[in-house]
Amino acid sequence: MFVDRVLSGMRPTGSLHLGHYHGVLKNWVKMQQEYECYFFVADWHALTTHYDSPRIIEESVWNMVIDWLAVGVDPSRATLFIQSRVPEHAELHLLLSMITPRGWLERVPTYKDQQEKLSDKDLGTYGFLGYPLLQSADILIYRATQVPVGEDQVPHIEFTREIARRFNHIYGREPDFEEKAQAAVRKMGGKNAKLYNEFRLRYQEKGDDEALQFARSLLEEQQNLGSADRERLFGYLEGCGKMILSEPHAMLTAASKMPGLDGHKMSKSYNNTISLREDEPSVTKKIRTMPTDPARVRRTDPGNPDHCPVWQLHQVYSGEDTRNWVQQGCRGASIGCIECKQPVVDAVLAEQRPMRERAQLFLEDTALVRSIIAEGSDKARRLAAETMREVREAMGLAYR
Ligand code: TRP
Ligand code: SF4
Numbered sequence: 001m002f003v004d005r006v007l008s009g010m011r012p013t014g015s016l017h018l019g020h021y022h023g024v025l026k027n028w029v030k031m032q033q034e035y036e037c038y039f040f041v042a043d044w045h046a047l048t049t050h051y052d053s054p055r056i057i058e059e060s061v062w063n064m065v066i067d068w069l070a071v072g073v074d075p076s077r078a079t080l081f082i083q084s085r086v087p088e089h090a091e092l093h094l095l096l097s098m099i100t101p102r103g104w105l106e107r108v109p110t111y112k113d114q115q116e117k118l119s120d121k122d123l124g125t126y127g128f129l130g131y132p133l134l135q136s137a138d139i140l141i142y143r144a145t146q147v148p149v150g151e152d153q154v155p156h157i158e159f160t161r162e163i164a165r166r167f168n169h170i171y172g173r174e175p176d177f178e179e180k181a182q183a184a185v186r187k188m189g190g191k192n193a194k195l196y197n198e199f200r201l202r203y204q205e206k207g208d209d210e211a212l213q214f215a216r217s218l219l220e221e222q223q224n225l226g227s228a229d230r231e232r233l234f235g236y237l238e239g240c241g242k243m244i245l246s247e248p249h250a251m252l253t254a255a256s257k258m259p260g261l262d263g264h265k266m267s268k269s270y271n272n273t274i275s276l277r278e279d280e281p282s283v284t285k286k287i288r289t290m291p292t293d294p295a296r297v298r299r300t301d302p303g304n305p306d307h308c309p310v311w312q313l314h315q316v317y318s319g320e321d322t323r324n325w326v327q328q329g330c331r332g333a334s335i336g337c338i339e340c341k342q343p344v345v346d347a348v349l350a351e352q353r354p355m356r357e358r359a360q361l362f363l364e365d366t367a368l369v370r371s372i373i374a375e376g377s378d379k380a381r382r383l384a385a386e387t388m389r390e391v392r393e394a395m396g397l398a399y400r
Contacts, residue, residue, distance in 0.1 A: 037079065042083050045134060069362050105130065105132060
């Protein structure tokens with residue numbers, strides 16, 4: 001059976017907070033049950049924006065891995081690794097750079113956006129311009145089919161698809177492609193070969209997408225095709241050369257609406273975060289001192305939850321009964337704000353308890369964390385090496 005392969009990376013530029021948990025990590029934990037998952041620490045990516053603060057990256061790497069493990073990312077289900085431990089990413093990045101039009105990179109929306117937003121940083125470097133291509137290399141080297149990303153990263157996946165197409169177009173055209181493809185069709189055997197040809201024709205002549213899907217799943221089921229033949233037939237189906245690099249899909253994760261302590265989105269740059277493993281007294285204090293509806297000056301003044309950041313947290317953490325209690329108690333001035341905040345304090349602490357406990361195990365056994373990453377990096381590297389072998393051969397670099 002053909003399983004979707006999911007890949008995602010996270011930049012190590014500081015400690016993770018509950019916004020990362022609700023926005024990204026909860027989703028990773030769920031996906032690891034359903035898909036073959038690769039999650040990596042994007043340390044080279046961090047350098048594209050933080051080249052002048054390598055110490056932050058160094059510190060954040062291991063903490064971030066512990067945070068992942070703490071929330072329940074499970075190394076027996078998902079492969080966890082560090083980007084720089086798989087130097088093949090850099091090789092693919094370099095090779096892809098040869099065929100990447102500079103204009104494509106300059107037109108990636110995050111390029112200008114980030115330069116404007118992070119105007120205190122030097123983003124005029126070659127590394128920063130090339131960062132979407134590095135991301136493409138990350139994805140293409142594992143032939144990932146699904147990439148969970150937020151809205152802002154969708155153009156990067158689109159860009160990656162274009163790079164894959166361009167690569168296949170340039171390098172997938174072996175001189176005898178047609179003959180090799182037809183020989184591969186015959187290897188499927190009479191009935192399947194006939195089906196494949198029918199589907200291919202229906203797709204190519206009528207643009208029938210259903211036929212394309214059928215043909216693809218037919219190819220995925222074939223036992224007696226080698227990987228080179230399979231790539232030829234995927235390419236032959238769509239009318240291009242051999243598919244050496246496959247096009248990934250963006251798996252759009254709903255934008256995290258996780259509110260911070262001040263009612264704005266939780267984010268390090270707003271200084272309104274609760275970190276994943278923050279200690280209990282600090283969490284309690286942060287929530288107790290959160291601003292509330294400014295109309296409630298005195299305990300007896302009625303308030304409006306819609307004007308209060310605490311209410312936003314109730315919407316994340318509280319069940320219907322508690323939410324009704326807040327609505328009535330606030331509007332009728334029958335509860336005080338400290339009282340209202342208590343269920344949020346309890347819920348956040350309860351959410352963090354298993355995280356803190358799991359993290360403790362890993363903090364006490366750093367050798368275990370290192371071996372998880374060593375194993376994951378080895379596994380990733382083997383897979384990356386397979387793709388690189390084909391890429392080098394296609395680009396005329398497989399001298400013997
Ligand atoms: N660019 C992503 C971010 O800023 C991180 C990242 C790097 C990534 N490589 C990736 C995400 C590959 C998905 C797939 O969040
Ligand atoms: Fe906010 Fe609750 Fe106070 Fe109302 S009672 S202002 S919702 S903290």
